[in-house]
Amino acid sequence: MVPLPYVLGLAALLFSLGLYGVLTQRNAVRILMAIELMLNSVNLNLVGFARYLEPDRPGGQLFAIFVMTVAAAEVAVALAIILVIAHRRDDVDIDKINLLKW
Amino acid sequence: MSLDLISFIVLGIITLVSGYLVVASANLMHAALFLGLSFVGVAGIYLVLGAEFLAAAQILIYVGAITTLIVFGIMVSNLQDLKAGGRGVWARVVRNLASFRRGLVPLVAAAGFAILMLVIYRQSLWPAEAPPASGSNLATVGRLLFTEYVVPFEIASVILLAAVLGAVALSRRDDQPPAGSTGQAAPAAERKEGR
Known part of the structure; x- marks a missing residue:
């Protein structure tokens, strides 16, 4: 059986990878991917705690399902926004996207 | 070393390496595919932790939908990765x-x-090793989802509906460019048409 700190440590490493990606990347699509990595690491934490603290009533797994739902909604809307920006400007560098309306 | 631990370590290494490549790979498409591999690794870890329903949902939603959506978005919009240097x-x-x-x-x-x-x-x-869950994971999750967590479940469906409407409304192609922004919008639109 996997010790709980191993799961949490893996999730922490995955989260910091995603954090580094969000902070340093300039391409909006890649920032979106890094955010997905961070959401996955949070889900790992939830599932790990659900396995160890209440295996018969896994509330953490249900929260992970809701996180997945919100992540899917977020990706759909964010990609639509990115596609609109890419159609209008041929560029998704977030350093250059600094106007709400142009 | 038990079989659980060995498979956890292997899956964890797969997840971490592909997560690193999502951030580090120079090609945007490669990054998207490595993101899918990382999701598969996380799904395997869910299986090791006894969350079978969540593993299936991870494969369906993340690998099947989100990665495909990102790859599709990259291909449709013809995005070139920014020259990040190095x-x-x-x-x-x-x-x-x-x-x-x-x-x-x-x-x-x-x-x-x-x-x-x-x-x-x-x-x-840390808490001592918990006994494995009694009964099937799918039945437990389903029962909880429709009794105790039914309000969040319904709210999630409303969120999905709103996201679908928002995505459709945003990505709808206007034939008439909005007044006032023709100066910048028109050249990009012409370039898309000429391709």
Whole structure:
């Protein structure tokens, strides 16, 4: 059986990878991917705690399902926004996207 | 070393390496595909932790929908990856070391977070090994989802509906460019049409 700190440590490493990606990347699509990595690491934490603290009533797994739902909604809307920006400007560098309306 | 632990370590290495390549790979499409591989690794870890329904949902939603959506978005919009400088992430880190926003600060923030959490996890007391769940995971999750968590479940469906409407409304192609923005919108539209 996997010790709980191993799961949490893996999730922490995955989260910091995603954090580094969000902070340093300039391409909006890649920032979106890094955010997905961070959401996955949070889900790992939830599932790990659900396995160890209440295996018969896994509330953490249900929260992970809701996180997945919100992540899917977020990706759909964010990609639509990115596609609109890419159609209008041929560029998704977030350093250059600094106007709400142009 | 039990079989669980071995498979956890293998899946964890797969997840971490492909997560690293999502951030570090020079090609945007490769990054998207490595993201899918990382999701598959996380799904395997869910299986090791006894969350079968969640593993299936992870494969269906993340690998099947989100990765496909991102790949599709990259291909439709013909996005070229920005020239981030250097082939890998370390070349970029070294080059950007002087810059405040992309150099040392994100590296220190991310590595500091990871080290802090690992130190805390190492020094904490953890619950003893729990017995495996009785009954099937799918039945338990389904029962909880439709009794105790039914309100969040319904709210999630409303969120999905709103997201679908928002995505459709945003990506709808207007034939008439909006007044006032023709100066910048028209050349891009013509370029798309000419392709």
